[in-house]
Amino acid sequence: MAVYASHSAIQILLGAREEGLLTTIFGPPESLRLYSRFPGLVNKALEYSGVDCLSILKDEGHVLIPSGSIVEYVGYDAIVKSGIPYFGLKELIKWESEWDLKLKLLNEAGIPIPKTFKDPSQVDTIVIVKLPGAKGGKDFFISKTPREIEVNLEKLKENGKIKSFKDVCIQEYVVGTTMYAHYFYSPIFDRLEITGFDIRYETNVDGMKRLPPTLTKNIQPSFIVCGNIPVYPREKLLETFIEYGERFVKTTKRLIPPGIIGPFCLECVINEDLEPIVFEFSGRIVAGTNIYMNGSPYLKLYWGTEMSVGRRIAKEIRIAKDTERLTEILT
Amino acid sequence: MAVYASHSAIQILLGAREEGLLTTIFGPPESLRLYSRFPGLVNKALEYSGVDCLSILKDEGHVLIPSGSIVEYVGYDAIVKSGIPYFGLKELIKWESEWDLKLKLLNEAGIPIPKTFKDPSQVDTIVIVKLPGAKGGKDFFISKTPREIEVNLEKLKENGKIKSFKDVCIQEYVVGTTMYAHYFYSPIFDRLEITGFDIRYETNVDGMKRLPPTLTKNIQPSFIVCGNIPVYPREKLLETFIEYGERFVKTTKRLIPPGIIGPFCLECVINEDLEPIVFEFSGRIVAGTNIYMNGSPYLKLYWGTEMSVGRRIAKEIRIAKDTERLTEILT
Amino acid sequence: MAVYASHSAIQILLGAREEGLLTTIFGPPESLRLYSRFPGLVNKALEYSGVDCLSILKDEGHVLIPSGSIVEYVGYDAIVKSGIPYFGLKELIKWESEWDLKLKLLNEAGIPIPKTFKDPSQVDTIVIVKLPGAKGGKDFFISKTPREIEVNLEKLKENGKIKSFKDVCIQEYVVGTTMYAHYFYSPIFDRLEITGFDIRYETNVDGMKRLPPTLTKNIQPSFIVCGNIPVYPREKLLETFIEYGERFVKTTKRLIPPGIIGPFCLECVINEDLEPIVFEFSGRIVAGTNIYMNGSPYLKLYWGTEMSVGRRIAKEIRIAKDTERLTEILT
Numbered sequence: 001m002a003v004y005a006s007h008s009a010i011q012i013l014l015g016a017r018e019e020g021l022l023t024t025i026f027g028p029p030e031s032l033r034l035y036s037r038f039p040g041l042v043n044k045a046l047e048y049s050g051v052d053c054l055s056i057l058k059d060e061g062h063v064l065i066p067s068g069s070i071v072e073y074v075g076y077d078a079i080v081k082s083g084i085p086y087f088g089l090k091e092l093i094k095w096e097s098e099w100d101l102k103l104k105l106l107n108e109a110g111i112p113i114p115k116t117f118k119d120p121s122q123v124d125t126i127v128i129v130k131l132p133g134a135k136g137g138k139d140f141f142i143s144k145t146p147r148e149i150e151v152n153l154e155k156l157k158e159n160g161k162i163k164s165f166k167d168v169c170i171q172e173y174v175v176g177t178t179m180y181a182h183y184f185y186s187p188i189f190d191r192l193e194i195t196g197f198d199i200r201y202e203t204n205v206d207g208m209k210r211l212p213p214t215l216t217k218n219i220q221p222s223f224i225v226c227g228n229i230p231v232y233p234r235e236k237l238l239e240t241f242i243e244y245g246e247r248f249v250k251t252t253k254r255l256i257p258p259g260i261i262g263p264f265c266l267e268c269v270i271n272e273d274l275e276p277i278v279f280e281f282s283g284r285i286v287a288g289t290n291i292y293m294n295g296s297p298y299l300k301l302y303w304g305t306e307m308s309v310g311r312r313i314a315k316e317i318r319i320a321k322d323t324e325r326l327t328e329i330l331t
Numbered sequence: 332m333a334v335y336a337s338h339s340a341i342q343i344l345l346g347a348r349e350e351g352l353l354t355t356i357f358g359p360p361e362s363l364r365l366y367s368r369f370p371g372l373v374n375k376a377l378e379y380s381g382v383d384c385l386s387i388l389k390d391e392g393h394v395l396i397p398s399g400s401i402v403e404y405v406g407y408d409a410i411v412k413s414g415i416p417y418f419g420l421k422e423l424i425k426w427e428s429e430w431d432l433k434l435k436l437l438n439e440a441g442i443p444i445p446k447t448f449k450d451p452s453q454v455d456t457i458v459i460v461k462l463p464g465a466k467g468g469k470d471f472f473i474s475k476t477p478r479e480i481e482v483n484l485e486k487l488k489e490n491g492k493i494k495s496f497k498d499v500c501i502q503e504y505v506v507g508t509t510m511y512a513h514y515f516y517s518p519i520f521d522r523l524e525i526t527g528f529d530i531r532y533e534t535n536v537d538g539m540k541r542l543p544p545t546l547t548k549n550i551q552p553s554f555i556v557c558g559n560i561p562v563y564p565r566e567k568l569l570e571t572f573i574e575y576g577e578r579f580v581k582t583t584k585r586l587i588p589p590g591i592i593g594p595f596c597l598e599c600v601i602n603e604d605l606e607p608i609v610f611e612f613s614g615r616i617v618a619g620t621n622i623y624m625n626g627s628p629y630l631k632l633y634w635g636t637e638m639s640v641g642r643r644i645a646k647e648i649r650i651a652k653d654t655e656r657l658t659e660i661l662t
Numbered sequence: 663m664a665v666y667a668s669h670s671a672i673q674i675l676l677g678a679r680e681e682g683l684l685t686t687i688f689g690p691p692e693s694l695r696l697y698s699r700f701p702g703l704v705n706k707a708l709e710y711s712g713v714d715c716l717s718i719l720k721d722e723g724h725v726l727i728p729s730g731s732i733v734e735y736v737g738y739d740a741i742v743k744s745g746i747p748y749f750g751l752k753e754l755i756k757w758e759s760e761w762d763l764k765l766k767l768l769n770e771a772g773i774p775i776p777k778t779f780k781d782p783s784q785v786d787t788i789v790i791v792k793l794p795g796a797k798g799g800k801d802f803f804i805s806k807t808p809r810e811i812e813v814n815l816e817k818l819k820e821n822g823k824i825k826s827f828k829d830v831c832i833q834e835y836v837v838g839t840t841m842y843a844h845y846f847y848s849p850i851f852d853r854l855e856i857t858g859f860d861i862r863y864e865t866n867v868d869g870m871k872r873l874p875p876t877l878t879k880n881i882q883p884s885f886i887v888c889g890n891i892p893v894y895p896r897e898k899l900l901e902t903f904i905e906y907g908e909r910f911v912k913t914t915k916r917l918i919p920p921g922i923i924g925p926f927c928l929e930c931v932i933n934e935d936l937e938p939i940v941f942e943f944s945g946r947i948v949a950g951t952n953i954y955m956n957g958s959p960y961l962k963l964y965w966g967t968e969m970s971v972g973r974r975i976a977k978e979i980r981i982a983k984d985t986e987r988l989t990e991i992l993t
Binding site: 006007008009010014030031033034037038039041201202203204206207208209210211212213215216219222224225226227228229230287290291293294 | 788804806835837838839840841859861867868871875878879883891892893894895896897898899900901904931932933934936957959962963964968
Binding site: 144175177178217230233234235238239274297301302 | 338339340341345361362364365368369370532533534535537538539540541542543544546547550553555556557558559560561618622624625
């Protein structure tokens with residue numbers, strides 16, 4: 001297994017070790033350092049230098065385990081070019097890179113999503129304006145004033161952060177509680193497993209809320225993820241979450257065959273009717289699963305023993321290998 | 332053991348399995364589905380159709396394990412009528428159904444509670460107005476204006492949500508941090524065990540606080556529980572919490588013999604003097620214990636091994652059965 | 663091992679038992695009660711009555727395990743006078759008792775700290791005004807108005823809570839998310855281990871933020887710690903945290919030889935550039951580690967098995983004893 005040095009690599013490496021799989025970590029030297037700090041965590045470290053590096057990993061028989069960082073720092077093109085076996089649905093990266101496609105997929109799955117606005121002038125409620133790419137919420141902003149949105153977008157254009165207004169997603173900001181649902185779809189067992197939930201801890205917004213408004217009126221809230229907090233939904237919401245997940249799996253099978261493989265996440269806000277509204281998804285492991293590095297309480301329900309999502313990945317690969325079904329979990 | 336299909340059923344079923352007890356889950360078909368998703372979690376599922384269903388469970392030798400949902404969906408009368416053995420203090424349901432009795436019990440126990448107001452006109456501080464029943468905070472509202480409270484109550488009356496102003500509890504809203512203390516009282520060991528703590532995650536209030544006040548001035552905060560977040564109190568508060576729990580046990584023994592059995596919860600807000608003020612209680616397992624499905628850190632202190640409250644329930648029943656003391660834990 | 667009856671004593675005692683070390687708990691009788699509630703947790707309890715008590719513990723061959731409470735309730739002078747072996751860097755207590763020295767240590771380590779203001783009149787941003795001593799945030803206040811700060815400080819002086827304006831620390835309040843990083847430095851292995859992270863749960867500020875500003879305008883926020891919430895930082899922040907910790911260890915070795923021993927904490931706020939700013943430190947175990955009483959997920963990375971910081975302390979002592987290196991971990 002080859003893992004990029006960031007995001008959720010620790011639990012993936014630990015899980016691989018627990019399942020007896022060999023690992024190589026790759027990335028820039030300054031990122032590799034962390035992983036050498038923990039004795040025996042990784043079998044080999046490789047400095048990342050582009051496609052060639054992926055080809056070496058391929059030749060050594062590695063399977064690439066993607067995380068959010070791999071999309072950002074390695075990229076779809078390099079992965080395809082190298083031909084390295086990919087644990088997950090490679091094509092999904094393209095759907096995720098465009099807001100239109102991303103929301104279309106959720107919509108086709110019959111999953112409730114927030115309203116989106118094509119143009120700032122149409123905005124008639126609180127919205128969050130999101131930039132493309134998974135940069136952890138950087139430069140996102142909220143507003144309910146068309147004029148303010150236009151001014152902000154102009155600034156982002158001037159700074160080169162967006163090319164045109166079409167790059168951003170102007171999405172209704174549903175007022176409610178955020179909850180990120182983590183899933184694992186196993187092609188080997190044809191089963192969707194729920195693995196856990198988290199709340200994102202975002203700077204500065206989660207700090208600003210502790211200050212009286214008189215002190216914060218000149219501060220703009222920002223939404224940069226710095227960590228994750230565990231949360232456990234009401235049991236009656238669990239069934240809803242699982243059904244959303246099943247619809248998502250089914251729809252990816254239909255629109256992007258062979259469909260999703262392994263971990264994914266539906267990013268929800270729970271409204272006052274206790275209905276989860278999905279404002280985004282991630283087609284691979286999310287950092288929120290790091291909370292359950294010592295064992296997901298939900299995975300125990302399927303497996304009889306606590307395990308992390310990292311270990312669940314390694315287990316799927318090991319079982320697929322042992323039963324000569326590796327082709328079903330790689331794209 | 333018979334468990335209603337909701338709330339904290341997963342951990343109760345898992346605990347029963349770990350202690351070697353047979354389980355039946357019952358409820359409406361759409362609720363049963365969740366429990367069939369986890370292999371081997373439940374021995375039998377039964378569609379719920381009123382008292383008859385409870386009688387069948389009784390005939391099959393089941394003990395009913397109550398949760399918050401059972402009070403709401405099955406009800407005290409059906410339980411009594413069926414004669415099914417009940418793990419817990421059945422009579423407590425009646426005390427909980429009326430605000431006056433509920434607060435009286437806490438008061439008699441010498442546990443600090445917030446001020447209550449008989450009439451909106453007396454309100455001179457921030458209050459929370461609570462409706463009867465454990466519907467997860469639905470329609471609760473906060474205010475500090477007598478007039479506003481009256482207007483809101485009129486609306487609730489018109490909507491048929493309350494019959495008279497007397498149905499609601501107008502309670503001082505103590506400004507501080509909420510903390511829900513989970514307990515287990517064992518009649519077999521005559522011991523009160525502390526099992527954990529949580530913070531409720533409520534929509535929309537816990538989402539609204541992330542928005543600047545300029546954007547939220549037209550939004551009413553609501554207090555609908557959608558999940559639970561783990562929290563660990565300062566060690567010096569632990570002793571206070573345990574003493575409150577002991578007073579509660581003692582008072583239920585005096586006023587509602589034989590007194591509380593099994594899990595309960597004191598729902599607190601910690602004020603600036605680090606004093607927990609108890610604004611409500613639950614006479615049975617609370618959903619916050621789901622956080623510790625993989626093991627309560629406090630139960631380890633009594634038992635040498637981590638276990639969930641679900642397992643603690645099963646253990647009490649198993650030990651009572653093995654020592655022929657079942658009558659001491661059933662009502 | 664001798665432990666003062668408060669703060670994080672439960673996990674320290676539990677850890678000692680797991681490593682086979684004998685323990686005595688000491689403190690005022692009302693504090694000792696909690697520890698007798700858990701069967702077999704402690705070998706002996708001793709009523710605390712000043713230096714003599716420490717001398718008895720010394721004669722019985724005990725090592726003193728300090729917590730935040732020991733600084734407050736026992737004090738540096740009594741510890742030195744008794745001559746009891748101290749697990750940790752005793753001299754650090756003095757550096758911590760003065761704001762100037764405390765921040766100097768961080769500064770010398772090259773760790774980013776917030777701006778401090780010598781005089782209220784210089785304040786040109788949001789600041790938090792902190793009193794001396796680790797009293798859990800009592801009487802701390804925030805402001806951005808020089809005049810308001812002066813008025814508040816005058817009041818604190820009148821109440822005898824401070825002697826002069828110089829006792830307080832007027833520190834820039836960095837708007838961002840707080841995160842408390844827990845470390846363990848092992849002289850035996852010459853290794854810094856990261857053990858976990860928490861967010862402090864503070865009354866009334868974390869309750870007040872749930873109320874609409876119209877209701878709270880006459881309420882002053884307060885910052886009294888009542889509990890801790892788990893949080894897991896983004897993996898790329900982990901390396902930054904570890905590097906800060908290493909600089910801290912190195913600097914204590916240089917300025918206060920032999921340098922820090924055992925657990926410590928860097929108390930951070932993450933700004934919008936994802937840079938942790940350290941506004942304070944604790945030179946011993948913090949209560950936030952109580953969250954991981956059942957096992958720190960990070961300690962597993964070094965030790966192959968989950969363990970609490972309490973157990974990590976006991977393990978260091980046991981290994982030092984077994985290898986006759988106790989002098990390296992005691993001061």
